[in-house]
Amino acid sequence: MLISFEEFDGMFENVEHTAFRLETRRRYRSDEQxxxxRRFAAGRAPGWDLEDPWCLSRREQVALGKRFxxxxxxDNPPTPGQRYLLDNAERNCAVGEDIRYLWRADAARMGLPDEDAWLFDSRVIAxxxxxxxxxxTDVELITDxxxxxxxxxxxxxxxxxxxxYRAFLAEVPTGAERGRA
Known part of the structure:
Protein backbone atom coordinates (compact mmCIF):
# COMPACT_ATOMS: atom_id res chain seq x y z
CA MET A 1 0.00 0.00 0.00
CA LEU A 2 1.37 3.40 -0.98
CA ILE A 3 1.22 6.16 1.60
CA SER A 4 1.58 9.92 1.26
CA PHE A 5 4.82 11.70 2.11
CA GLU A 6 2.94 13.38 4.97
CA GLU A 7 1.94 9.99 6.40
CA PHE A 8 5.53 8.82 6.01
CA ASP A 9 6.84 11.87 7.88
CA GLY A 10 4.37 11.14 10.67
CA MET A 11 5.84 7.69 11.17
CA PHE A 12 8.95 9.26 12.70
CA GLU A 13 6.84 10.99 15.34
CA ASN A 14 4.72 7.90 16.00
CA VAL A 15 7.50 5.33 16.20
CA GLU A 16 7.31 3.62 19.59
CA HIS A 17 10.83 2.24 20.01
CA THR A 18 13.08 1.99 16.96
CA ALA A 19 13.44 3.18 13.41
CA PHE A 20 16.13 1.52 11.31
CA ARG A 21 17.12 2.47 7.78
CA LEU A 22 19.12 0.55 5.22
CA GLU A 23 20.49 3.16 2.79
CA THR A 24 21.80 1.66 -0.41
CA ARG A 25 21.65 4.37 -3.05
CA ARG A 26 24.66 6.05 -4.59
CA ARG A 27 22.95 9.44 -4.62
CA TYR A 28 19.75 11.23 -3.65
CA ARG A 29 18.69 14.02 -5.97
CA SER A 30 16.92 15.80 -3.12
CA ASP A 31 20.29 16.20 -1.36
CA GLU A 32 21.81 17.75 -4.46
CA GLN A 33 19.16 20.46 -4.47
CA ARG A 38 26.27 23.00 -2.98
CA ARG A 39 28.70 24.16 -0.29
CA PHE A 40 29.94 20.61 0.22
CA ALA A 41 30.45 20.06 -3.53
CA ALA A 42 32.45 23.32 -3.65
CA GLY A 43 34.80 21.91 -0.99
CA ARG A 44 33.45 24.05 1.83
CA ALA A 45 31.85 23.05 5.12
CA PRO A 46 28.13 22.38 4.51
CA GLY A 47 27.09 24.44 7.53
CA TRP A 48 24.73 21.97 9.17
CA ASP A 49 22.03 23.67 11.25
CA LEU A 50 21.55 21.62 14.42
CA GLU A 51 18.50 23.74 15.27
CA ASP A 52 16.51 23.06 12.10
CA PRO A 53 13.11 21.35 12.52
CA TRP A 54 14.43 17.89 11.55
CA CYS A 55 17.22 18.05 14.14
CA LEU A 56 14.90 19.36 16.85
CA SER A 57 12.38 16.60 16.15
CA ARG A 58 15.01 13.89 16.12
CA ARG A 59 16.53 15.09 19.43
CA GLU A 60 13.05 15.22 20.95
CA GLN A 61 12.29 11.66 19.88
CA VAL A 62 15.66 10.37 21.13
CA ALA A 63 15.07 12.11 24.48
CA LEU A 64 11.89 10.04 24.76
CA GLY A 65 14.03 6.89 24.53
CA LYS A 66 13.48 6.10 20.86
CA ARG A 67 16.38 4.77 18.78
CA PHE A 68 17.16 5.85 15.23
CA ASP A 75 30.99 2.32 -2.82
CA ASN A 76 34.79 2.25 -2.80
CA PRO A 77 35.62 4.96 -3.63
CA PRO A 78 32.46 6.68 -2.36
CA THR A 79 30.36 8.65 -4.81
CA PRO A 80 29.96 12.41 -4.23
CA GLY A 81 26.49 11.78 -2.81
CA GLN A 82 27.83 9.15 -0.42
CA ARG A 83 30.62 11.50 0.67
CA TYR A 84 28.02 14.15 1.39
CA LEU A 85 26.09 11.69 3.55
CA LEU A 86 29.30 10.69 5.31
CA ASP A 87 29.79 14.33 6.23
CA ASN A 88 26.11 14.55 7.18
CA ALA A 89 26.55 11.67 9.63
CA GLU A 90 28.25 14.08 12.04
CA ARG A 91 25.00 16.06 12.24
CA ASN A 92 22.79 12.99 12.48
CA CYS A 93 24.92 11.52 15.27
CA ALA A 94 24.91 14.87 17.11
CA VAL A 95 21.12 14.66 17.38
CA GLY A 96 21.11 11.06 18.55
CA GLU A 97 21.17 8.76 15.54
CA ASP A 98 23.54 5.80 15.41
CA ILE A 99 24.95 5.41 11.90
CA ARG A 100 27.09 2.56 10.68
CA TYR A 101 28.63 1.75 7.31
CA LEU A 102 29.31 -1.22 5.07
CA TRP A 103 31.31 -1.23 1.87
CA ARG A 104 29.10 -2.25 -1.04
CA ALA A 105 31.27 -5.28 -1.84
CA ASP A 106 30.82 -6.56 1.73
CA ALA A 107 27.07 -5.94 1.59
CA ALA A 108 26.89 -7.89 -1.68
CA ARG A 109 28.83 -10.81 -0.18
CA MET A 110 26.37 -10.80 2.72
CA GLY A 111 23.44 -10.89 0.29
CA LEU A 112 21.93 -7.64 1.51
CA PRO A 113 19.23 -6.26 -0.80
CA ASP A 114 19.80 -3.21 -2.94
CA GLU A 115 16.75 -1.35 -1.64
CA ASP A 116 16.23 1.66 0.59
CA ALA A 117 13.81 1.09 3.42
CA TRP A 118 12.93 2.10 6.95
CA LEU A 119 11.89 -0.56 9.46
CA PHE A 120 9.70 0.84 12.24
CA ASP A 121 9.40 -0.99 15.56
CA SER A 122 10.27 -4.29 13.84
CA ARG A 123 6.67 -4.31 12.58
CA VAL A 124 6.32 -2.06 9.55
CA ILE A 125 8.51 -1.50 6.49
CA ALA A 126 8.46 1.77 4.59
CA THR A 137 8.59 8.90 -5.93
CA ASP A 138 6.63 6.69 -3.51
CA VAL A 139 6.67 5.15 -0.08
CA GLU A 140 5.21 1.67 0.14
CA LEU A 141 4.00 0.46 3.52
CA ILE A 142 4.54 -3.26 4.08
CA THR A 143 3.16 -5.15 7.08
CA ASP A 144 3.26 -8.71 5.75
CA TYR A 165 30.55 6.11 11.77
CA ARG A 166 33.72 7.44 13.40
CA ALA A 167 35.68 4.22 12.83
CA PHE A 168 34.47 4.05 9.23
CA LEU A 169 35.48 7.66 8.63
CA ALA A 170 39.06 6.61 9.38
CA GLU A 171 38.84 4.01 6.56
CA VAL A 172 37.84 6.57 3.92
CA PRO A 173 40.64 8.38 2.07
CA THR A 174 41.53 11.78 3.52
CA GLY A 175 39.40 14.61 2.20
CA ALA A 176 36.47 12.38 1.26
CA GLU A 177 34.28 13.89 3.99
CA ARG A 178 34.53 17.35 2.42
CA GLY A 179 33.89 16.42 -1.19
CA ARG A 180 37.51 16.37 -2.30
CA ALA A 181 38.91 13.32 -4.02
Missing amino acids: TETY ERVRIM LLHFDPNDDL PDQVARACRIRDSAWQFATP
Whole structure:
Protein backbone atom coordinates (compact mmCIF):
# COMPACT_ATOMS: atom_id res chain seq x y z
CA MET A 1 0.00 0.00 0.00
CA LEU A 2 1.37 3.40 -0.98
CA ILE A 3 1.22 6.16 1.60
CA SER A 4 1.58 9.92 1.26
CA PHE A 5 4.82 11.70 2.11
CA GLU A 6 2.94 13.38 4.97
CA GLU A 7 1.94 9.99 6.40
CA PHE A 8 5.53 8.82 6.01
CA ASP A 9 6.84 11.87 7.88
CA GLY A 10 4.37 11.14 10.67
CA MET A 11 5.84 7.69 11.17
CA PHE A 12 8.95 9.26 12.70
CA GLU A 13 6.84 10.99 15.34
CA ASN A 14 4.72 7.90 16.00
CA VAL A 15 7.50 5.33 16.20
CA GLU A 16 7.31 3.62 19.59
CA HIS A 17 10.83 2.24 20.01
CA THR A 18 13.08 1.99 16.96
CA ALA A 19 13.44 3.18 13.41
CA PHE A 20 16.13 1.52 11.31
CA ARG A 21 17.12 2.47 7.78
CA LEU A 22 19.12 0.55 5.22
CA GLU A 23 20.49 3.16 2.79
CA THR A 24 21.80 1.66 -0.41
CA ARG A 25 21.65 4.37 -3.05
CA ARG A 26 24.66 6.05 -4.59
CA ARG A 27 22.95 9.44 -4.62
CA TYR A 28 19.75 11.23 -3.65
CA ARG A 29 18.69 14.02 -5.97
CA SER A 30 16.92 15.80 -3.12
CA ASP A 31 20.29 16.20 -1.36
CA GLU A 32 21.81 17.75 -4.46
CA GLN A 33 19.16 20.46 -4.47
CA THR A 34 20.18 21.82 -1.04
CA GLU A 35 22.48 24.67 -0.15
CA THR A 36 24.44 22.37 2.17
CA TYR A 37 25.18 20.09 -0.78
CA ARG A 38 26.27 23.00 -2.98
CA ARG A 39 28.70 24.16 -0.29
CA PHE A 40 29.94 20.61 0.22
CA ALA A 41 30.45 20.06 -3.53
CA ALA A 42 32.45 23.32 -3.65
CA GLY A 43 34.80 21.91 -0.99
CA ARG A 44 33.45 24.05 1.83
CA ALA A 45 31.85 23.05 5.12
CA PRO A 46 28.13 22.38 4.51
CA GLY A 47 27.09 24.44 7.53
CA TRP A 48 24.73 21.97 9.17
CA ASP A 49 22.03 23.67 11.25
CA LEU A 50 21.55 21.62 14.42
CA GLU A 51 18.50 23.74 15.27
CA ASP A 52 16.51 23.06 12.10
CA PRO A 53 13.11 21.35 12.52
CA TRP A 54 14.43 17.89 11.55
CA CYS A 55 17.22 18.05 14.14
CA LEU A 56 14.90 19.36 16.85
CA SER A 57 12.38 16.60 16.15
CA ARG A 58 15.01 13.89 16.12
CA ARG A 59 16.53 15.09 19.43
CA GLU A 60 13.05 15.22 20.95
CA GLN A 61 12.29 11.66 19.88
CA VAL A 62 15.66 10.37 21.13
CA ALA A 63 15.07 12.11 24.48
CA LEU A 64 11.89 10.04 24.76
CA GLY A 65 14.03 6.89 24.53
CA LYS A 66 13.48 6.10 20.86
CA ARG A 67 16.38 4.77 18.78
CA PHE A 68 17.16 5.85 15.23
CA GLU A 69 19.72 3.70 13.44
CA ARG A 70 21.06 3.51 9.91
CA VAL A 71 23.38 1.31 7.94
CA ARG A 72 24.68 3.08 4.85
CA ILE A 73 26.14 1.08 1.99
CA MET A 74 29.17 2.81 0.44
CA ASP A 75 30.99 2.32 -2.82
CA ASN A 76 34.79 2.25 -2.80
CA PRO A 77 35.62 4.96 -3.63
CA PRO A 78 32.46 6.68 -2.36
CA THR A 79 30.36 8.65 -4.81
CA PRO A 80 29.96 12.41 -4.23
CA GLY A 81 26.49 11.78 -2.81
CA GLN A 82 27.83 9.15 -0.42
CA ARG A 83 30.62 11.50 0.67
CA TYR A 84 28.02 14.15 1.39
CA LEU A 85 26.09 11.69 3.55
CA LEU A 86 29.30 10.69 5.31
CA ASP A 87 29.79 14.33 6.23
CA ASN A 88 26.11 14.55 7.18
CA ALA A 89 26.55 11.67 9.63
CA GLU A 90 28.25 14.08 12.04
CA ARG A 91 25.00 16.06 12.24
CA ASN A 92 22.79 12.99 12.48
CA CYS A 93 24.92 11.52 15.27
CA ALA A 94 24.91 14.87 17.11
CA VAL A 95 21.12 14.66 17.38
CA GLY A 96 21.11 11.06 18.55
CA GLU A 97 21.17 8.76 15.54
CA ASP A 98 23.54 5.80 15.41
CA ILE A 99 24.95 5.41 11.90
CA ARG A 100 27.09 2.56 10.68
CA TYR A 101 28.63 1.75 7.31
CA LEU A 102 29.31 -1.22 5.07
CA TRP A 103 31.31 -1.23 1.87
CA ARG A 104 29.10 -2.25 -1.04
CA ALA A 105 31.27 -5.28 -1.84
CA ASP A 106 30.82 -6.56 1.73
CA ALA A 107 27.07 -5.94 1.59
CA ALA A 108 26.89 -7.89 -1.68
CA ARG A 109 28.83 -10.81 -0.18
CA MET A 110 26.37 -10.80 2.72
CA GLY A 111 23.44 -10.89 0.29
CA LEU A 112 21.93 -7.64 1.51
CA PRO A 113 19.23 -6.26 -0.80
CA ASP A 114 19.80 -3.21 -2.94
CA GLU A 115 16.75 -1.35 -1.64
CA ASP A 116 16.23 1.66 0.59
CA ALA A 117 13.81 1.09 3.42
CA TRP A 118 12.93 2.10 6.95
CA LEU A 119 11.89 -0.56 9.46
CA PHE A 120 9.70 0.84 12.24
CA ASP A 121 9.40 -0.99 15.56
CA SER A 122 10.27 -4.29 13.84
CA ARG A 123 6.67 -4.31 12.58
CA VAL A 124 6.32 -2.06 9.55
CA ILE A 125 8.51 -1.50 6.49
CA ALA A 126 8.46 1.77 4.59
CA LEU A 127 10.02 0.80 1.27
CA LEU A 128 11.29 3.86 -0.60
CA HIS A 129 10.85 3.94 -4.38
CA PHE A 130 13.00 6.15 -6.63
CA ASP A 131 12.82 7.10 -10.29
CA PRO A 132 15.78 6.88 -12.71
CA ASN A 133 16.80 10.45 -11.72
CA ASP A 134 17.16 9.39 -8.06
CA ASP A 135 14.06 11.29 -6.93
CA LEU A 136 11.90 9.67 -4.25
CA THR A 137 8.59 8.90 -5.93
CA ASP A 138 6.63 6.69 -3.51
CA VAL A 139 6.67 5.15 -0.08
CA GLU A 140 5.21 1.67 0.14
CA LEU A 141 4.00 0.46 3.52
CA ILE A 142 4.54 -3.26 4.08
CA THR A 143 3.16 -5.15 7.08
CA ASP A 144 3.26 -8.71 5.75
CA PRO A 145 4.79 -10.76 8.62
CA ASP A 146 7.12 -12.74 6.34
CA GLN A 147 8.50 -9.61 4.69
CA VAL A 148 8.87 -7.87 8.05
CA ALA A 149 10.69 -10.89 9.50
CA ARG A 150 13.03 -10.82 6.47
CA ALA A 151 13.65 -7.10 7.03
CA CYS A 152 14.48 -7.79 10.68
CA ARG A 153 17.02 -10.43 9.65
CA ILE A 154 18.55 -8.00 7.14
CA ARG A 155 18.75 -5.31 9.81
CA ASP A 156 20.37 -7.64 12.32
CA SER A 157 22.93 -8.91 9.83
CA ALA A 158 23.79 -5.47 8.48
CA TRP A 159 24.06 -3.97 11.97
CA GLN A 160 26.29 -6.75 13.26
CA PHE A 161 28.88 -6.32 10.53
CA ALA A 162 28.65 -2.58 9.89
CA THR A 163 31.35 -0.22 11.15
CA PRO A 164 30.35 2.69 13.41
CA TYR A 165 30.55 6.11 11.77
CA ARG A 166 33.72 7.44 13.40
CA ALA A 167 35.68 4.22 12.83
CA PHE A 168 34.47 4.05 9.23
CA LEU A 169 35.48 7.66 8.63
CA ALA A 170 39.06 6.61 9.38
CA GLU A 171 38.84 4.01 6.56
CA VAL A 172 37.84 6.57 3.92
CA PRO A 173 40.64 8.38 2.07
CA THR A 174 41.53 11.78 3.52
CA GLY A 175 39.40 14.61 2.20
CA ALA A 176 36.47 12.38 1.26
CA GLU A 177 34.28 13.89 3.99
CA ARG A 178 34.53 17.35 2.42
CA GLY A 179 33.89 16.42 -1.19
CA ARG A 180 37.51 16.37 -2.30
CA ALA A 181 38.91 13.32 -4.02
